[in-house]
Amino acid sequence: MVLADPTEIIDTHFSPEKPDATGHFGRFGGQFVPETLMQNLEELYAGYMSIKDDPSFQAELAGLLKDYVGRATPLYFAERLTERYAREDGTGPQIYLKREDLTHTGAHKINNSLAQVLLARRLGKTRIIAETGAGQHGVATATVCARFGLQCVVFMGVKDMERQKLNVFRMRLLGAEVKPVSDGKGTLTEALSAAIRDWVTYPVETHYIVGSVAGPHPYPMMVRDFHSCIGKEVRWQAMEKWGGKPDVLLACVGGGSNAMGLFDDWKADMGVRLIGVEAAGKGVDTQEHAATLTKGKLGVLHGAMSYQLQTLDAI
Incomplete structure (x- = not known):
């Protein structure tokens, strides 16, 4: 079997x-936001639809994913983990x-941050905001904003800031304001929630x-596609490695960007x-x-209908 060199094509x-x-995937999704933000979401949706099949945008994104982010990332055979779960007869999962x-900044988050910054520049935006928990989305966003000379403000919970001091340091080192x-x-x-309130205040x-498969439409669709x-x-x-499809694709699910990026094509x-x-x-239990x-x-939370962990008062 002869395969085209995939490293040349992202x-x-x-x-x-x-x-x-209405922005729903079945029962999920939608746009549950203040009226102030509806114009922003409409502008964002129109902008996103204009770049989906735009050759110049796709070429710019593909080039940066390859040369700046470091894609394609390796598919690495975990030999010792495979041995750990091998049966006595030597069979078992590979x-x-x-x-x-191994991407630039150390996580998948930069795929989405890069693509959204490219889109934001086309929309004439000069200020970028983001939320982050573990800090990887914040670092990725701060990195891309530094690359393109955009103002960057990252909202982070105080408990997460204490737990993730190194990532807070990295964001500030890159010129981002961490709130x-x-x-x-x-x-x-x-x-x-704080990021959404800020967006209402400075919408123009x-x-x-948004770093997760969350938020009002078109964000879940965009984050899925960019990952x-x-x-x-x-x-x-x-x-290339074994001449067939995997039997199982396994991913952790927090905000969903990693899992959706892996699962979507399958x-x-x-x-x-x-x-x-x-x-x-x-x-x-x-x-x-x-x-x-x-x-x-x-x-409904953060502008979209989805499953939530709720108290009895909220159900």
Whole structure:
């Protein structure tokens, strides 16, 4: 079998699957935001649709993904992990790791931050805001803003800032303003709410880079598409390494960007199992876990309808 050299081509053609006219994927999604932001979302949607099939945008993005981000990332055979789960007869799963940690800034988050900054520049935006929890999305956004000379403000919960001091230092070193958020539990949820409030206050010059498959339409669609390069690379890398498809694709699920990026190109492959793993904490039958998809109830948060972990008062 002779394959074209995939390192020369970054496939940035996006998923044809679109939400309905109201921004819903079935029951999920939508636009539940203040009227002040509706014009921004309409402008963003129109801008995004204009670049989906724009050859010049796709060429610029593909070039930067290759030469700046460092794509394609390797599909690495985890020999010792494979040995750990081998059966006595020597059979068992062959485990490969998609090395998104080898991208510039050390996580997949830069795929989306880069693409959204390119889009924001086309829309004439000069100020970028973002929220972050563990800090990787904030670092990626600050890095890309430094690359293109844009003002960057990152909202981060005070508890997350304490836990992730090194990433806070990196963001500030890159010229970003890191704004502490002390509301509520002082974590990612509150940071996202603070970012939305800021966007309402400065809607004209600001673009908000959502880092998860969350937020009002068109963000879930955009974040999915900008990370879909992960799964597309796995497809040709699997053919290159063993000449077939994987049996299982496994990803952690927090905000969903990593998992959706891996899964999107494989949704129609019925023979491939797609498994997302949520944080169970002290158990899904306790109140101390983050298994939103497993134990959540339908609700509206951060501008969209999705599963949420809710108190009895909210249900």
